[in-house]
Amino acid sequence: MADVNITIDSKPVRAPGGTLLIEACKKAGIEVPSFCYYPNLSLQGACRMCLVKIEKMPKLQTACTTMITEGMTVTTDSPEIHQARKGMVELLLGNHPLDCPVCDAGGECELQDMTFSYGAAESKFIDIKNHRDEQQWSPVVYFDRPRCILCYRCVRICGEGMDVWALGVENRGVNSIIAPNRQDHLECEECGMCIDICPVGALTSGAYRYKTRPWEMKHVDTTCTHCADGCKTTLGVRRAPAGMEIVRGDNRDKSGINGDFLCIKGRYAFDFAHHQQRIKQPLIRKNARLTPASWEEALDLVGKRFAQVRDQEGGTRIGVIGSNRTTNEENYLLQKFARLVLKTNNVDHHRTADFPAFAAALAGRGDRTATMREVYHASAILLIGNDPTNRHPLLAWQIRNNVRLHRSRLYVINSEPIKLRRQASFFAQPPAGSEARAVEFLAGEEGAADALATSSTPAQRWRDLREKLRSEQNLIIIFGSEIRGRDLEKLVKFGSTLAQAKFVCLSDYANSRGAADMGLYPDLLPGYLPLNQGTKFRDDWGELPAATGLDLGEMIGIANEGGLRALYVVGSNPLGRLPIDPFLLSKTFIVVQDMFPTETAAIADVVLPAANAYEKSGTFTNTCGDLQLVRKAGEITGTKPDFEIIVRLASAAGFDIRKLVPFGKRGTHADMGQSRGAQAGEADRHAVWLEAHGLEPKLSPFDPMAILDEIERLVPGYEVSRSNLLAGNDQHTTVEGPGMWHDPALIIPARDDLFTSGTLGRYSRLLNSVIEHRQGVPAGEVVAG
Amino acid sequence: MAFLVSHPDEVKIVSQRFGLGAISIDRYLELNGYKAIQKTLAMEPDTIINEIKNSGLRGRGGAGFNTGLKWSFVPKQAPKPKYVLCNGDESEPGTCKDRLIFEHDPHAVIEGAMIAAFAVGAHTAYIYIRGEYRYLSLIMQKALADAYARGFLGKNIFGSGYDLDIYWHGGAGAYEVGEESALMESLEGKRGIPRIRPPFPAVVGLWGGPTVINNAETLASIPHIILGGADWYASLGPPKNGGTRLFCLSGHLERPGVYELPMGYNLKKMIFEVGGGIPGSRKLKAVVPGGSSTPCLTADEIDVPMDFDSLMKRGSMLGSGGVIALDESTCIVQFALRTMKFYQHESCGWCIPCREGTDWLKKTLARFHAGGGIRKDIDNMLYLSENMLGRTFCPLGDAAAMPTIAFVKKFRSEFEAHLEARGCPFEKAGVVEQLPVLA
Amino acid sequence: MKFSPQFEQRFEEMVSHYPTRRSVLVPTLLYAQDETGYLSDEVIRELAERLELTELEVRNVISYYSMLTTRPRGKYHVQVCTNIACLLRGGEEIFEHCRQTLGIGGGETTSDGLFSLAEVECIGACSWAPAVQVNYDFHENLTREEMDKILGHYKKKGTQ
């Protein structure tokens, strides 16, 4: 709408007509208080805190429901208005238990703030307050009715935002109460958005209740380590006997790509870090048993053994399996370590999406990848395969709310009736497993229409769909791992015929995109460069092995014949995730770097206890290609970040680490050192080691930020703004490089859902308690501690 | 079944068919029924609306908005269907008039709704009747079925080419649902939470379509205006307050009942002549002039014409026509408490001031009446009520606050007497035991 | 869940009166309650399904309306108005009288399941106060003696 001129507190303000007055005030720097108003949720006008005076209106008006019109003259504060707001606060406090000293929200409570601002110092009420007992609605959601001020934010975020509709209002008048969908408990996606959005302490988190006070925590913004969407999350950290303990995950920082959103995993499932089975000491197999050992002993053993195999039998007899959960810097370092130190191209990881084919299909048009933010604003979206609600909760949120708030058109092609079809303006359901055929049809293979036809989507509907898609501008095409290899090429070809279409390729773990981008492939260098196109890297690193390495399956395949003498597994559990017979590896020297005694660790010769993503710094690239900071929040004594372990192994293998990581003047290339902050706690530890090795660096060799510098320099698509990144903003990377056509069978999706998250999920007591609760086990005892 | 009364001062318009068996469609037709709609169908919609506007008919539901003016707000062209909704939720304490209309003259409501629908260009109307009025719902359902059977409803009514459907709809116990926007929510199958306004129902109403909402008595008056003419109707009452009104006389009166009197009829006469005055030798203490939501008038204040504007000038309201007489034996604190108990029970709970305010006023009044009052309670009650006034989401908050303010201000001495007596002085004197109606 | 043929017929007809199915919810709940005595989990599930609503939505609506109940009541639900017009003419005394006669308090049911008692808000009988509704039947201009007769009448009817 056209701009209109209004006056707020004698200040002229210009804003589009129809803007809500409360938003226009905010724009003008004038804060109008509110409880029930929440941006992007439906209007309520219920709390009456936002009352303002509008000229020519006899009564005070709610700023949260009034749309501005030309010439409106508004006063936002006056004795009358102040009194009205004070009156509301007084009334709220009348039945409020005022148990602030023990309330989780104490110190972070909007009612406390409002009371402070409007001063309801004198209590007018001497009658008994209405009381109700607290209820536990799920392992993670508690409800304390007396604290509830009935702003209905929880009801709306659950229904409108999440499309779950698990909360409602029961009774009326003063007996009104927020009610869960199963009478005394919740059956929902357990996202905890209701807790986050509650302005008071009525809804509290099972994971955090009564644990600490907000001001006793340090708040660290980082990136979630669960799925590939990369929500920004704020971790509340407190000193604990075993290092730094994470006590809370939430969404205080709304600046991230996820805005208001976090799912159950991002919010609560940090507790795996403190699981009792966490490995806190290196283990060496002695007399067939894994026995605790010192770091020195373990690193020395592994380094020497790797060097020995390399020198005696050649690097091709060593395999390296990287991780979908370690940082970009670690992944980059790992493949560099493999190629440079171990002299092997036998590098791979558990692939959950065909990024090399994506790169090949895009063929240099890397800018055709959409960001997570763009998904929220696109005028149209085509979703093929996958079930984002379960596997990409943030992406689902972006899509859903884009449809709701911006009337985006959503087209869904899925052989399952996924939940997002409820937002779809067009849902096409092909026969099971034939999403790829649908792509062929879109790309112009007429014959495919008949094969796709089902009772719910007859052939003509497929044609209609294609017609509709062809007329879309700025379409974002999002596809799951159903689309791989040459099918992906067809899809990109179809997209290229549309005006300004962009793509999102869905993968399954927090940094699976990063693992791919950083070159954890036997035949690709970072940035999807085939081995023979790596001049840039050779110039920087020196000579590299030329022959294509073995992929994960091939490594296992030759292991038993003695073809694989050593296997280095970093942050990955191939035995747990993939159908591999452990017997095949019985002749291989296996080193596993992990947090937990996984199936793979169980057959290892050496286990090195690693820190997780919440315990170190670096960057993650989400499935869209958005690069974000990972910052250290927690710490468990005895573990080390993978980055440090790799550097130390290189050293133990007799390699000059100055050639591996940026380091002092004569290191590979030193960065300018913007980012010591996160490492501060480790400085002493590092200094001791460096001095013992006669090294006096300007830079810490364990500083992942230093290698980010190299990544930005050498990896195509990663030329981002360092200062923006360090300020906590997401930076989009692109998929450049020629890519490669791989065997589609190499892609094995993780198939995690909302409540599972691979190894991390298995060791999250909280996720498990929610799963048990959903299976009918009464909630209560298993809450994370 | 409600009882009929009469008084020579009555001007029987809406009540003219009461007791004459007009519940039967044949009888209704004999008594001039369905003539007005036939006349209307030959008129221009704008002419009809102007006629109603000029008649000075003001809404009988409570707010007293000029009915023709309300109809004129309905856009001529609208992308969504238009509706007429008859408000028969009658729940305001002191009010029992719509009940009589439904019981004795259901076709008049139907005919009124037909005229309203034709005037605004609606093809569907609903008659919403509160759930407690089950027997009236049955009467209405039968009346509608009879009208359909005669072809008065449905396609091409009276050969005019105009289609109209009218359906019955029932409530299930909620005063707030009488508020027009909550009424629409209820009809849509939801909790009776009012809607944000603007937009007003005449522009965005049922399922987003423009909707005219009128009280049952308002609609029942329409056919008479069409037949008798706007000037005639307007001339029955003072300027801008056309016609007659069903006044529900209740409380401490010799002859309580529902009487149809011209607008502007003197309240004192209404109490002492029409209603037969106070039983026994007791004196009048106060009158609640228009249902529980309206501020009371003391015995000295009742020499006032009963029309919207005159009562407004006296700081009260004509409301829904419920005139309640309180004699000197009445404990005002107890009366205020019972009033507040009602609002506390019926508040929908949506907004803070009404939800919490009614609860605290009720608690305070209950304690006060029981003898646990403290001096500052009296001012606190005023303070609380004034904080609610004009600041709630819908007028229910005002309806709770206004009478309370009047009770405290006009009968402060009675509140003080409760403090002194550490309880209710009336109960202590045993006055309550001597109520006249109980043997 | 089985309702009577009349219920089904009325339901089908009513659904056709509105552009959205859920519009029939409030009156339908009352009709269902008339048949089953109260709105059981089963009834809620059934109606939710028919009207394409969640059970939560149905419960939210039920709990809003004071005539609807999710717990059984007496065969004869005695609703005494004590609101202002009735108050002035002895509504509270009638309520007290019922309490004593039936031996139960407001919101309670007699042990034989015959009567339940409730104090209710204005039922639209102000000019004929005090008034009582037993189920849907109005009884007005009451005295204690009248009330006795009424209760006796229902007792007889209910135990026949």
Ligand SMILES: Cc1cc2nc3c(=O)[nH]c(=O)nc-3n(C[C@H](O)[C@H](O)[C@H](O)COP(=O)(O)O)c2cc1C
């Ligand atoms: C709390 C509340 C309850 C109301 N109850 C009724 C009612 O029971 N019947 C009625 O006709 N109007 C009632 N009204 C008034 C309606 O909102 C509306 O003004 C009326 O139905 C319009 O019809 P009218 O213009 O014909 O009076 C109520 C208003 C409020 C605020």
Ligand code: SF4
């Ligand atoms: S959506 Fe994914 S990245 Fe975001 S919080 Fe959930 S698991 Fe973490």
Ligand code: FES
């Ligand atoms: S913010 Fe406006 S009423 Fe709550």
